[in-house]
Amino acid sequence: MRASGPKPAARRADLSASKPSNQAKVTPRRAATPVPEPGSAFLKQAGRTTVGLAAGAAIVGGLVAGTAQPASANVAHKAPTLHQGDSGAMVVRLQRELSANGKNVPDTGYFGSQTKARVNALKARHGWRQNGIAGYRVWNVLLHDGHSVSSPSLVHKSSTKHKSKAKHAKKAKVVSSKAELKALKYAKAHLGDSYVYGAAGPHSFDCSGLTMAAYKSAGIKLAHNSTTQYRQVRHVSKSNLRLGDLVFFYGGRSHVAIYAGHGKVIHAGEPGQPIEYIKMKYMPYNGAGRPA
Structure with a gap:
């Protein structure tokens, strides 16, 4: 027996009951349109289009990123x-x-x-x-x-590297020779020894006796006289001093010492004083020379 009451409407009747009106056909393209059902052909096509556009944008973006x-x-x-x-x-x-x-x-x-x-x-x-x-x-x-x-x-x-190399090359020009370093080492080894006029070692020295003995240890001969030593060496400027250079003081270059760096020299100063470091500024500078 058939149940009474209103009959249920067909589920898809609303989609096929009537044709779209002419007015619907001329609706502007940018007008609001119904949301398509899930699974509809329109939605599938829109999805493919969206994916295509996204992929294209990704490719273009990748090209830009890859080059920039x-x-x-x-x-x-x-x-x-x-x-x-x-x-x-x-x-x-x-x-x-x-x-x-x-x-x-x-x-x-x-x-x-x-x-x-x-x-x-x-x-x-x-x-x-x-x-x-x-x-x-x-x-x-x-x-x-x-x-x-x-x-x-x-x-x-x-x-930067080029500047660094140039800086190192400039420094290399003022590096002392082996003979100069050996002479300086000799002088340092005799710090504290006594001053004796006319002595040239092994345990007491005068000023030129110390420089003569120091360079003799390095295989270079110098006279036992400061004025003569000045004539024997190649002269250098005060600003170009390097370790082991001879530095002369007083009128007539009557005193000589060995440059030890940082404005100091090692010298045999006078009777009663040991061989010592002293700042150059404490004596009147009168030239410098390089035996090696």
Whole structure:
């Protein structure tokens, strides 16, 4: 027996009961449209289109990232590693980058406590060890934070190395010869020995006797007379002194000593005084020479 009451409507009747009106056909393309049912052909097609667009965007983005990132990374590699106490143009650049990235740092050109604190604050944000050193990772963040700082220009590592080599080459020019170092070593070994006029060792010396014996130990002959020794050596300027050079004092160059560095000489001064170090400024300078 059939149940009484209203009959249930067919589940898909509303979708096929009538055709769309002409007015619906001319609805503008950008007008609101019903949400398609799950599984409909329209939704499947829209999904494929969305995926296609996303994939295309990813490819384009990858191409951009693939071409731009290496160049940007190279910029960070040009930057020098900076520590507290450093100064110069690269510190100015670091301070300007830090100011553009956050709290202002005066671009004094000196890496002081304030600059160190800002570097550590940046490192703390990234979970890095806060050692106050501005290295590659710090520069990489600052150079890619979207803020433009262009001066001073970053120094290439090759240029830094070149300057370092030139600096070492300059230092090499003032390195003492083996003979000079041996003579200086001899003089140091006799510190405390007594002054005796006319003596040249082995346990007492006068001024030229000490320098003569010192260079004799290195295989170089010198006269037992300070004035004559000045004529025997190649003369050098006071600003170009190196360890082991002979330094002459007083009128007539009546006194001679061996340069020991830092403005000091080793000499046999006078009777009653031991062979000792003394500052050059305590005696009237009157020339210098290089036996070797």
